[in-house]
Amino acid sequence: MAKGNGVERKSHAVQKGVSVMDLIFRILALIGTLGSAFAMATTNQRLPFFNSFTQFKARYRDIPAFIFFVAANGIVSAYLLLSLPFSFFHILRSSAQRTRLILMFFDMAMLVILTAGASAAAAIVYLAHIGNPNWNWFSFCRQFHSFCERSSGSLIGSFVAVIFMTLVIILAGVALARRPSIL
Amino acid sequence: MAKGNGVERKSHAVQKGVSVMDLIFRILALIGTLGSAFAMATTNQRLPFFNSFTQFKARYRDIPAFIFFVAANGIVSAYLLLSLPFSFFHILRSSAQRTRLILMFFDMAMLVILTAGASAAAAIVYLAHIGNPNWNWFSFCRQFHSFCERSSGSLIGSFVAVIFMTLVIILAGVALARRPSIL
Numbered sequence: 001m002a003k004g005n006g007v008e009r010k011s012h013a014v015q016k017g018v019s020v021m022d023l024i025f026r027i028l029a030l031i032g033t034l035g036s037a038f039a040m041a042t043t044n045q046r047l048p049f050f051n052s053f054t055q056f057k058a059r060y061r062d063i064p065a066f067i068f069f070v071a072a073n074g075i076v077s078a079y080l081l082l083s084l085p086f087s088f089f090h091i092l093r094s095s096a097q098r099t100r101l102i103l104m105f106f107d108m109a110m111l112v113i114l115t116a117g118a119s120a121a122a123a124i125v126y127l128a129h130i131g132n133p134n135w136n137w138f139s140f141c142r143q144f145h146s147f148c149e150r151s152s153g154s155l156i157g158s159f160v161a162v163i164f165m166t167l168v169i170i171l172a173g174v175a176l177a178r179r180p181s182i183l
Numbered sequence: 184m185a186k187g188n189g190v191e192r193k194s195h196a197v198q199k200g201v202s203v204m205d206l207i208f209r210i211l212a213l214i215g216t217l218g219s220a221f222a223m224a225t226t227n228q229r230l231p232f233f234n235s236f237t238q239f240k241a242r243y244r245d246i247p248a249f250i251f252f253v254a255a256n257g258i259v260s261a262y263l264l265l266s267l268p269f270s271f272f273h274i275l276r277s278s279a280q281r282t283r284l285i286l287m288f289f290d291m292a293m294l295v296i297l298t299a300g301a302s303a304a305a306a307i308v309y310l311a312h313i314g315n316p317n318w319n320w321f322s323f324c325r326q327f328h329s330f331c332e333r334s335s336g337s338l339i340g341s342f343v344a345v346i347f348m349t350l351v352i353i354l355a356g357v358a359l360a361r362r363p364s365i366l
Binding site for chain 1: 323
């Protein structure tokens with residue numbers, strides 16, 4: 001009986017540790033997505049010369065993939081913010097299973113959205129840097145250097161968030177597998 | 184006792200149903216990724232005229248995002264093929280928890296790779312269709328119509344596979360939450 005209690009207490013402590021890490025990873029992922037969304041959305045560059053044909057101006061709104069990137073990061077940021085109270089609740093009630101499972105499904109949906117947004121933007125950023133001579137698409141970064149630097153940098157936050165979201169889901173899997181079923 | 188047995192038997196049947204669905208979804212995802220990889224990798228188009236400057240030829244290897252797309256689909260196809268025996272084992276031994284958890288983590292990694300490949304390719308396909316007049320990138324599909332059609336079509340299999348992989352992970356979450364812990 002005493003041994004059983006000891007095991008249970010240890011298991012409880014591990015469960016609590018997992019929940020605290022879940023909260024920390026969510027906050028780090030939130031910082032990443034918020035940073036990415038702001039960095040990309042506020043990027044714009046105007047070149048110091050112009051003519052009547054072209055605008056020599058670069059904004060994220062010119063590129064649908066960048067719009068999707070900002071939207072995806074915004075949606076995931078809002079979700080992560082809303083999920084923090086649940087994550088905090090799991091620290092207090094570390095045996096909660098059902099809310100963990102529900103949260104895990106939403107986490108996964110958000111991970112897919114975030115990965116999609118980050119990859120689409122990365123594909124465009126790559127093209128902007130290197131261009132595609134076969135298709136007569138020339139590098140865009142030669143003219144718009146600061147726009148390019150900034151939009152490339154904004155990818156980092158998103159990919160960091162992808163890593164933390166993956167860790168959050170792995171933690172949820174561990175927490176679900178450790179406790180007896182309530183479903 | 185009799186009631187307990189009945190509940191256990193019913194739970195066992197549900198668990199077996201979940202395992203069978205897991206196998207079916209994996210096979211469908213495999214068909215999607217294999218189809219995508221082949222469709223994209225075998226796409227090429229040569230225009231019936233040429234000059235000494237340009238090759239008027241389109242292959243998936245010209246576009247890094249398409250190479251990544253083929254690689255991602257290939258990797259996920261190989262993984263899904265290797266995971267089929269485990270999925271089959273889960274039908275026979277539906278109480279297995281540890282292998283389910285391990286498989287679920289790999290599933291998630293593969294889902295992220297597949298989503299990244301499909302989104303990056305989709306961003307390029309969109310540009311190829313619409314172009315980006317602000318950046319002087321002109322639609323590539325006007326000349327290479329069949330290449331464009333085929334590479335756009337090959338995205339479908341990949342996105343269908345993303346949906347089935349998501350369902351596979353949700354099933355694993357349900358199966359893990361239903362059974363008593365063995366970790």
